[in-house]
Amino acid sequence: MMLGAELIAAPGRDDEPEKFDFDSPEDVLIEVLAHDNADQTLPHWPFHTIETCTVIGGVGGVSGAASYESSYGGFLDYTVQDLIDCPGEGWWIVEGVTGDYRKGDGWMTDDDMRFDCKGFRRATAAEIAEA
Secondary structure, X not given: OEOOEEOOOOOOOOOOOOEEOOOXXXXXXXXXXXXXXXXXXXXXXXXXXXXXXEEEEOEOOEEOHHHHHHHHHOOXXXXXXXXXXXXXXXXXXXXXXXXXXXXXXXXXXXXXXXXXXXXXXXXXXXXXXXX
16 A cells, blocks of 8 residues: 655644655755775675765655655665665766655554665756755
């Protein structure tokens, strides 16, 4: 069962609730740096780390899975590292990040969120300026 999410504003506030559509693709800008610390390396990200990780693209003002993970999951950089192999040093765009949220039953199964992307490419100067 796939679900969307809606955050509700606190009573008495004029904030409009943020709506998420995990099927709505977003682009993520990352800055990858090399390092020489073997203790902080992943097998598919050897001696590289994400220094900057920013959601920069969406469709029609809708917040998608990448925005949700950045705001509430807290580990968008780790999510990106699980999605793609290390592209090398530099600025990159991870394109079309979407997600699939599965609600657990609260007893035998936990909630689960899985992510997907279309691929990655070098970032343009205009995209880097958004960081």
